[in-house]
Amino acid sequence: MATSSIDGRRLKRGFHAGVDRLSQHVELVNQLNVFPVPDGDTGINMYHTLRRAYEEIAEDDSADAGLIAARFAHGALMGARGNSGTILSQLLKGFADGLRGPTLTPSLFRRACQAAVKQAYRSLTAPTEGTMLTVAREAVECLGQADVCGAALKDMLEAMTAAALASLENTPNLLPILKEAGVVDAGGMGLVCFLQGMLGDQSAMPPGLAEHAREIRGVAAGGAYGYDVQFLMIGEDLDIARARQDLEAMGWSVIVVGDRRTIKVHIHVNNPALPLDYALKTGAALDDVVVENMDMQYQRGLVRQRARAATPTSDSAEFSVVAVVEGDGMQAVFRDLNCEAIINGGAGHNPSTEDFLVAIQQLPSRPIVILPNDRNIVLAAQQAADMIEGERVRVLPTESVLQGISAMLAFGDAPDAKADLDATIEQMSAASAATISIEITRATRDSTYGGLQIKRNDFIALVDGEIRSASADIDIAALGAFAELDLQDLELATIYFGGGYTERAAAELVERLKAPLMELEFEIIFGGQSLYPFLISVE
Amino acid sequence: MTSSRIRIAADSVCDLPADIAGRLNIHIIPTYVNIGRESIPDDGVSLDRERFYHELPHMKAQPTTAAPSPGDAAAFYQSILADGVDHILSIHVPEKLSGTLNAMRLGAEAVGGDRVTLVDSQQLTFGIGLQVWAAAELAAGGFGLEAVLDAIERVRRHTSVYAIIDTMEYLRRSGRVNALTASIGSLLKIRPIVSVRDAEVSAISRQRTWARAEQRLRALTLAQSPLERLALLHTANMAGAKKFLDSIRDSAPSDTLFIEATPTLGAHIGPGSIGVATLNADWRL
Numbered sequence: 001m002a003t004s005s006i007d008g009r010r011l012k013r014g015f016h017a018g019v020d021r022l023s024q025h026v027e028l029v030n031q032l033n034v035f036p037v038p039d040g041d042t043g044i045n046m047y048h049t050l051r052r053a054y055e056e057i058a059e060d061d062s063a064d065a066g067l068i069a070a071r072f073a074h075g076a077l078m079g080a081r082g083n084s085g086t087i088l089s090q091l092l093k094g095f096a097d098g099l100r101g102p103t104l105t106p107s108l109f110r111r112a113c114q115a116a117v118k119q120a121y122r123s124l125t126a127p128t129e130g131t132m133l134t135v136a137r138e139a140v141e142c143l144g145q146a147d148v149c150g151a152a153l154k155d156m157l158e159a160m161t162a163a164a165l166a167s168l169e170n171t172p173n174l175l176p177i178l179k180e181a182g183v184v185d186a187g188g189m190g191l192v193c194f195l196q197g198m199l200g201d202q203s204a205m206p207p208g209l210a211e212h213a214r215e216i217r218g219v220a221a222g223g224a225y226g227y228d229v230q231f232l233m234i235g236e237d238l239d240i241a242r243a244r245q246d247l248e249a250m251g252w253s254v255i256v257v258g259d260r261r262t263i264k265v266h267i268h269v270n271n272p273a274l275p276l277d278y279a280l281k282t283g284a285a286l287d288d289v290v291v292e293n294m295d296m297q298y299q300r301g302l303v304r305q306r307a308r309a310a311t312p313t314s315d316s317a318e319f320s321v322v323a324v325v326e327g328d329g330m331q332a333v334f335r336d337l338n339c340e341a342i343i344n345g346g347a348g349h350n351p352s353t354e355d356f357l358v359a360i361q362q363l364p365s366r367p368i369v370i371l372p373n374d375r376n377i378v379l380a381a382q383q384a385a386d387m388i389e390g391e392r393v394r395v396l397p398t399e400s401v402l403q404g405i406s407a408m409l410a411f412g413d414a415p416d417a418k419a420d421l422d423a424t425i426e427q428m429s430a431a432s433a434a435t436i437s438i439e440i441t442r443a444t445r446d447s448t449y450g451g452l453q454i455k456r457n458d459f460i461a462l463v464d465g466e467i468r469s470a471s472a473d474i475d476i477a478a479l480g481a482f483a484e485l486d487l488q489d490l491e492l493a494t495i496y497f498g499g500g501y502t503e504r505a506a507a508e509l510v511e512r513l514k515a516p517l518m519e520l521e522f523e524i525i526f527g528g529q530s531l532y533p534f535l536i537s538v539e
Numbered sequence: 540m541t542s543s544r545i546r547i548a549a550d551s552v553c554d555l556p557a558d559i560a561g562r563l564n565i566h567i568i569p570t571y572v573n574i575g576r577e578s579i580p581d582d583g584v585s586l587d588r589e590r591f592y593h594e595l596p597h598m599k600a601q602p603t604t605a606a607p608s609p610g611d612a613a614a615f616y617q618s619i620l621a622d623g624v625d626h627i628l629s630i631h632v633p634e635k636l637s638g639t640l641n642a643m644r645l646g647a648e649a650v651g652g653d654r655v656t657l658v659d660s661q662q663l664t665f666g667i668g669l670q671v672w673a674a675a676e677l678a679a680g681g682f683g684l685e686a687v688l689d690a691i692e693r694v695r696r697h698t699s700v701y702a703i704i705d706t707m708e709y710l711r712r713s714g715r716v717n718a719l720t721a722s723i724g725s726l727l728k729i730r731p732i733v734s735v736r737d738a739e740v741s742a743i744s745r746q747r748t749w750a751r752a753e754q755r756l757r758a759l760t761l762a763q764s765p766l767e768r769l770a771l772l773h774t775a776n777m778a779g780a781k782k783f784l785d786s787i788r789d790s791a792p793s794d795t796l797f798i799e800a801t802p803t804l805g806a807h808i809g810p811g812s813i814g815v816a817t818l819n820a821d822w823r824l
Contacts, residue, residue, distance in 0.1 A: 336724040337745075409729070412722070413744045413755075434751075491748040494727065523728055539748050 004152050005105045008068040012057055014198040015072055019050045021197025022190055024249045026274060028205070029193065032186035040444070041348055041376070042186035044271050045082030048352065049089055050194065051277070052079020065104040069096040069112070077383065078354040084187035086353070086379035087120055087132050091191075094119025106153050113140040113160070123383075130175030132187030139164035139195070154199070161195040165206065168192050181447065227272040228292040233263040233284035243282065250274045270348065319424055320363045321411055323371040323404055324351055324381070327498050327529035330401055337408040339371075346401065347531060350377050356384030360393060367421045368393045369411070369428065373404040375465070396425055398432050399465060401529070402496075402537045406435040436490075437464055438481045438536040440474060441499070459533070474505075474533060475512045482517060485538060493520050496527030496535040509534065544625040545684060547675040548615070550607070550639050551581040552632040553660075553667035554772070554798050563675035568615045570632075570639060571605040572802045574598065578605060581801055591802045592775030592810040601712045602806040606638040612646020616655055628678070628687060630658045630671050633738035636715075656684065658691060661738040664800050665770040665816035666700035672768075673822075697822035700735040701743075701759050702772060702814025703752045707731070709809030716740055716807075732756060753783060760815050761790055767820040770796040775810035783813055 006014075022029075022043075029043030056075030057068055073096035076089035098115025099108060117140045121127050142148055142163040148156055171185040172178040178185060196203075229251075233243065238260050251269035263284070267275050272291045279286055321339045325331045326346035334342055341359040345351040360368060370393065372381040378397045385393040398404045410431035411424070439462045443454045449467045454460060459474040460467050461481035469480025493513070497506040503524060510522045520538075527535055548566040549555065560567055569580035572591070575598075579586045595602070607615070619627055629647070634640040640659055647655035660667040673694045677687045704710065707729060711720050723731045723742045730752045732744040743759075746752035760769075769791050773780040780797055800814070 333726050336726040338722065338724065405727075409727075409745045409747065412742075489750060491750060492728075494747075525726065539751070 018197035049085035135188035138167035235284040329526035329528035403432040498529035499533040501533040609645035613649040705811030768818040772814040
């Protein structure tokens with residue numbers, strides 16, 4: 001991008017380089033994980049979003065820059081996953097909307113970038129500073145400075161990338177939770193990677209950032225969950241050193257051996273598609289591909305199923321519900337409560353905007369309520385809802401599957417046969433807020449949180465999303481969470497077991513809880529969720 | 540009270556207290572509860588409601604219910620007409636849910652069908668009772684058939700019947716209302732709030748705790764204010780019914796009734812439930 005204006009083909013190459021650079025830093029972005037709960041998937045989500053975006057232009061040879069940007073943005077909107085992916089897709093949409101015309105000139109570029117930031121901010125009801133949004137805004141703000149204004153495109157992009165990096169380094173000062181964890185914002189890091197790639201910057205990340213990520217990764221490496229992927233790359237002139245370097249950035253326990261014609265790859269990753277996809281992109285043919293799930297309980301993992309439409313329970317239903325749920329038992333509970341479409345997904349494998357659209361299209365054309373059941377899935381769901389004409393599809397931003405169940409129970413709660421969608425959502429929302437959620441999982445790394453010393457692999461108990469107790473003993477972690485509750489007016493605790501834990505383990509937990517919690521009634525239900533041995537709703 | 544030209548009849552599912560029925564010359568034909576090999580009429584004498592609910596959880600097989608026979612119905616109407624009555628207005632459990640109305644029709648035909656007018660109440664328990672009560676008051680006041688039928692219709696429109704079903708176990712076993720149980724779900728323990736309207740029993744709320752269910756029932760009940768009549772229904776849960784009344788005392792009429800619901804319904808919903816039958820005062824407008 002050295003010239004003062006570029007066409008569609010050049011822009012496409014820039015996008016490709018951006019996607020490529022992010023793909024090399026997926027793990028690094030993932031590991032900038034603020035919470036020691038296993039939901040660090042920002043890198044994967046952004047990568048999937050961009051990969052889907054690129055698919056849209058991969059076969060496109062158009063010289064029209066506006067057209068390329070529009071198609072790339074469309075792909076990003078469809079592929080948007082997780083909050084970071086969704087914000088990224090909005091940035092690209094704004095960029096494309098601001099870029100009308102076949103040739104990208106410096107002034108057009110500035111306008112498009114400004115439109116991108118405006119669009120991303122507009123898409124959020126409560127934009128949070130210290131995130132990718134800030135990084136994008138501050139990066140674009142530098143384009144208005146006198147020395148940048150009027151510069152060549154490459155210089156503008158260079159200034160922007162530098163500003164983005166400076167902004168990224170400042171994110172811990174804006175967002176206390178980042179500072180406490182000692183990290184920069186993951187989504188912001190992903191954006192910087194993308195910009196660097198577009199610029200053609202192949203240099204290593206600044207030492208401070210990379211070191212920090214490495215330190216965290218050192219702890220997380222060998223984490224309990226993921227896939228063991230093995231395959232052969234077969235080609236004519238393979239670059240083994242490059243392959244090793246690239247693959248090492250994607251996962252852990254990486255072994256790359258071979259020669260110019262055959263390379264044997266062994267890697268542990270969260271997303272088996274990443275190394276396979278990478279290998280194919282080098283031009284190599286694949287052979288002997290083996291993908292193994294390293295945790296029997298993580299059966300479905302990242303190989304997501306297309307949304308399955310459950311049999312409509314009643315033709316007279318006024319509304320339908322689409323929910324994101326993971327685990328056989330949990331999905332059965334949602335179906336039993338008359339949820340019509342279930343998208344398999346949750347922490348660690350967030351569905352894309354497109355997944356929501358597919359699920360919606362399978363349902364009869366009546367009002368729909370989406371339950372994302374995860375904080376990080378809310379935006380992709382909202383984006384899907386926004387893409388449907390009118391107000392027919394609405395998102396109730398449930399942040400956990402337990403909140404989702406409470407909302408589901410309230411679904412159809414109306415004395416009048418013809419309640420409207422607003423009343424239904426209000427009813428469901430009140431119900432989801434009225435239930436206390438306790439989630440028990442394992443810490444993915446050592447940390448301190450709210451005065452708690454947490455060791456890696458400790459059981460941590462989150463009460464309504466906040467870590468409230470930690471212990472090497474799962475029952476003690478659970479007891480600690482209950483100790484935080486005001487038991488007045490609480491009657492019932494429902495324990496959904498999963499994450500490799502059995503009904504018997506749940507029954508043993510109940511035995512330990514019963515003595516101090518005599519007034520509570522307990523119910524044990526098979527959830528089959530991964531990562532969380534026990535999900536407990538208290539009401 | 541002088542005998543009027545129109546006499547009101549009903550079946551025992553209407554749950555009208557015996558003293559009101561006696562005072563207004565209302566004739567009640569019992570339905571039957573089959574326990575084991577015995578068929579017991581719900582006539583207020585043969586079947587002790589309190590004892591029935593006490594024993595219900597321990598019964599080997601879930602009791603079933605039965606309509607009166609056409610022969611019972613014919614004899615029932617015959618005895619009323621023998622009292623010098625011109626016309627009988629006979630109000631019953633919905634045809635959709637019970638064979639009673641059909642038996643009453645056959646019985647009426649046997650005694651000369653033109654002297655009996657049958658009404659499908661579209662309601663259950665005291666939801667029927669409220670229609671029967673109002674009809675008997677008007678009949679006693681000398682109103683004609685048209686006026687009484689019109690009043691029944693207006694009472695029906697202003698009546699609500701809601702109940703908290705304490706456990707889904709009995710409804711599931713009875714198999715009477717599969718659509719209802721399917722709409723509630725079966726994996727989690729749920730205390731549904733059901734509503735009776737237009738001869739349909741539907742779940743309008745799925746609660747998991749008693750406190751929340753009670754809160755919802757309270758809101759539903761108060762939404763029917765101003766209340767001309769109110770009955771607290773229960774199946775072996777007088778304490779629950781009393782506690783509930785205390786929580787809505789300010790809106791409850793002073794003559795609020797406590798009614799232990801007929802075993803004909805109770806056999807299907809089990810013990811522990813509470814409910815309300817309300818009549819909104821605007822029915823007279």
